[in-house]
Amino acid sequence: MSQPSLAAAPPSEELAILVHGTFAGAESHTGDKWWQEGSEVSQALQDRLPDGVRIAADEEVFHWSGENGERARSRAASQLLQRLRPLEEEGKPYHLVGHSHGGSVIWMALRMSLVAGKPLNGLRSWTTVGTPFLHQSSRSPWHPINLLSFLVGLALLRPAFAAAKGLLTLLFDAAAGHPIAITLKDSSEAGYMSILRAPFLALLERMGVSVERTEAGIHLGSFDPAGDLSLLQYLLFTREGLLLFGVILLFGYICLHLSLMAVRPAIESIRIRAEKRLQRKAFARYGGRWLGLWSPDDEAINGLRATLKLSVSFVKRIAPSDRVFLTDNLELVSRPYYWVFGPVFNHLLRPVVDSLVRGVLARSAQGNDRPTTQVVDVKPTPVDDAPGAMPLPPSVQKEILDESNRHAGGVAPLLRQLLACPTFSTGLESISNQLSGRELVHTSYFDHPDVLDLISCNVALESGAESPAAAELPGRPAIVEWFSAFKRGVAEDDLEGSRIFAYAAQPEAIPEPPRRRAG
Template structure:
């Protein structure tokens, strides 16, 4: 659903600080309903608990305000698109001068992070660079930028195009500072780092010579690729025009038909290759820009971040286990190649792979009793054996690899060609040995609850199967709702725990309207307050160490 001005709201409660909830993958509402039982919807147990426990100066979206929706698809492109829409909403709040707090679960946290990174990219861009057109359109519909923020520019010979007003771009960059962001909380979020893969003369992240220290500021570094691609693109139009003109102008040179076809095929092939190269280089440049912006983004906002996750969170563990390639330390990858110490890194192999397919020629069956009568027939066994052997050696390994890559990309949600998953971390920037995201006893409690729920789910599933068998499958027995209420995963059970909710509310309350030193956590649980205070100091120290080391690169 597209953002509208009403999603921000102009109600009387707009003077309070706003809490925006962002759900994760597969947690959206297909009918885009604001009221429901999902943790982020009005009327849910989590919503009611937050309403009762947030400080008076902070509120959830008012009744006349649309909640933030996104598709919930497991696709990186969907997450990036949702992050642009969220950024447009944040800029509306910035323009209204309303402070806000962000809470995201699972990939909802990823969407929040991508929004912050995109805002940092806008801030870092030179003033002559235009704002992304997708974001600009959303800002225009949200009345963040005026409808006349674009002007028509004419250039000889008779060329006209739309251009954003420089003064409006400057205002947008000011809003992208996100000065009204009070806090952001991520719960069970696997922060994914998709980096360029090796293809078409473009060095990928798994190469020992790849580095994140290269920070291109614009596409002008790659103009030679773009120019070559454009040249071959023009050629693909010139050739057919030349052929048509040759039919009417006798003086034109008419090459042999076979030669003309060969030239056309070569030019067309080179056009495709250079076009793919151009797209890959542009993609790599964009990723490097976002990586560089991400470091500065975390440097600005890490003191307002609360990251909660259990060590046994299934989503984080699963995505970590799908990564293939060298186990590079992120700080090492950020160093210029010439400044790196020679190190040996292990190679990560996912625990599940598609078995390599293998064709076997059929043989004479001799194991039946009584034995089958043998009937002489024309047999191509030798020919099949050669064909099958060639398939097993030449085609099967490559086909299996394609299936493996497709399976891994599907699990990772990687639907952007030219990128591969390099890191999956509970921290926005990959750090070595990240501190725990929950007290150990609380992680164990969530794990135990998930295990018990899994046992109940098995028993309930058998009960449902028996009931449906006896009663028939034609009528609605409500069994689907029974199964939906069972939470057999740690990843989906955070908001069922009052201590986790208390930590979220305490983090928001501690940064609500804060000017100066933050107050100590106050969750109502002394052991949780102590852990949060210690965790805050650990996060600040770890972030300072990591960002300090990265900034020296």
């Protein structure tokens, strides 16, 4: 979906942009989803925000596809960055709040801003809620496989460029009317290129194109420079000329394609290394404005982390069946087959196939469609050693979990409906339409008032604004202490952290909105 420019805001107004997560997208700006205008969550959050901060509405509401993939999240980050540019140019402050992989989209956008050399100076705060940050890795750029792939890629560039040069020379000579013959170097002079072009020469011969090996080289086609046809006419208006031109073009394309495929792993390895440095740089600049809210019971974070250690076997061992049925005796003649091939398959092929299947399933669940990389960890923090980052206070964790368990009690009747449906897909669709989202911790954060209060605390802190509920803080020391400790911790690596540290070091000075229910 194309993203229109954000509407101009009054000079004193700050904007809060909500970014949804995976599978949570919608076409409409308004609706019941937490990030849509008019929803219970957005209204409750707006009531808690300081004066002068409003949640994006109408055309300002941010949309992305919500697809489960790194490519989709990267595209969304680029779209978000485009949406923020008008605010940056006008000097309008703003805040970002992302749930689930909406937080990943925000984190990608922050890193992209540094790559583009245009840091987000208008960003006041960014908050992630239940975000499973995927920490990726790849082989070292100096790994033998990468070095070998790079050398193979360079070797394949030579025939690709030779084919391109030959075609351009051929077309130039044809256009200039030069009567030349189409001749390749002899195999003894072509080196390894003779091995690569051999299948294509055989293909030309099978298609009826003349391939004549002479002392001068390999003469292609039956074009006669002294004949009635010009070289251009031969190439464009004869079957043999067209076939010859097409096969040379195909040879160059395949060599170029294989070359790029060979160097791709090495390039991605270099890029992953660079991104590790970029992550540290991005967190150093934006980390002090971050607030991360998550529970250790979050199903999305824990489920994605579980994909890192899949041990399920999907491939059955080859072994003779027990003789239970009468026809099992007929399999006795196949016992030598099991003796010979069973050990080879079970101990050599089966582990490899199992590993490949598990890898495909894990990458699909993780949405890791980035080439030659693997997810090595799933954390609720954007960097490995995010200082001060910690889960929600235990009391809040327990309340969210208890509420989710209470709603999850109604899932059993839905499972019975699933079993009674004629098809599994129909049953899943029926259940998904009846689930409220409150059955999971991952989708229940915004139902808890303390979560909304903490989001607004971060907004108020970074805006330098006062909340109308600051007088209630003395009665809620656990929330104040947790928020103070979190902000003091992340401010340690922030380039602009001195103000935040000084502000968060005084719990009584931290504004907090009133405690009220989302509904």
